[in-house]
Amino acid sequence: MPELQRLRPDHAPALLAFERENRAYFAASVTDRGDAYFAHFDARHDALLAEQAAGLCHFHLLVERGGEVVGRVNLVDVADGSAELGFRIAEKAAGRGLATVAVRRILRLAATEYGLTSLRAGAARDNLASRAVLTRTGFTPTGESVLGGTGGRPGITYVRELARPSIGTGP
Template identity: 35%
Template sequence: MVAHRPDALPPPRLVRREDAVELARLYRRQRAYLAPWEPDRADRFFTEEGQLAEIDGVLSRHAREEALPLVVAHPDGSLIGRVTLSGIVRGAFQSCSVGYWIAEEHAGRGHATRALRWAVTMAFDELGLHRVQAEAVPENLASHRVLTRAGFRRIGLAPQYLHIDGAWRDHVLYQRLRGG
């Protein structure tokens, strides 16, 4: 018999419009923590209305099978992060990118690794994708460790890949392949 871990996360679930209030609060609390790793965000993003707009947009992409936007919940049900499969491309490519974050007060406990593994399993088993790509700025050592623990392999460096924290930043590229 396997003992239940009290800190074990439930699987990530699809984001819902009802999450807007809690996500707005969570993003406001995590704003400074996430700033070095995320695009610049207008103040509206951190409001309930801004989160409703974000959720509506990503659910629209989900309906077109272009994204899988998930929330990560603590065992007590409160939201502690996000993991999103985006840029889903079919045809010969069968690929997507994944982005994720866990609230600072929950970091370092394996939650990001577990959420990322679940998302990758969904990408391969439910969506039938062949490849999942992830990117991290070179300085984000915690993210590099999460990606490695989740089975991603480094595949290169993309100069000036994304506009993050006010500048075009290099990113280390990682991937996971189905069955590999």
């Protein structure tokens, strides 16, 4: 099982390879990142690390033993105890349950490490795999919307309340 790692500066080459290798695959279900993303990847990576250092976002990669990135799981727009969840798994790693395992790990981190009390998510109506992951991990549908990250396709929005870790049980 790949390790979930918080985004670091040294992840840049493997992350870029992951994004390039899966660009067409991802574009089938979410808006393509565009050529500028790849042309200015190093600057974008540095900007993400700065957002993470400021506590605005929490970026994570699923990394195989050899250092290959096979997935991303991100918490963005952190504010008031809440954040938006996003995830993507490499085409060659899809169907192995990695997204479900990674989202479950992020749920624990969100509550215990980042102090979050709820997460929001969205998936295109026709993205049955992502919708199944969200349902399996306890997200509840909250409505329908045109989702920005899906190229304006209709989607379903979700929410997941997080359990607060217990502080202690004794006197």
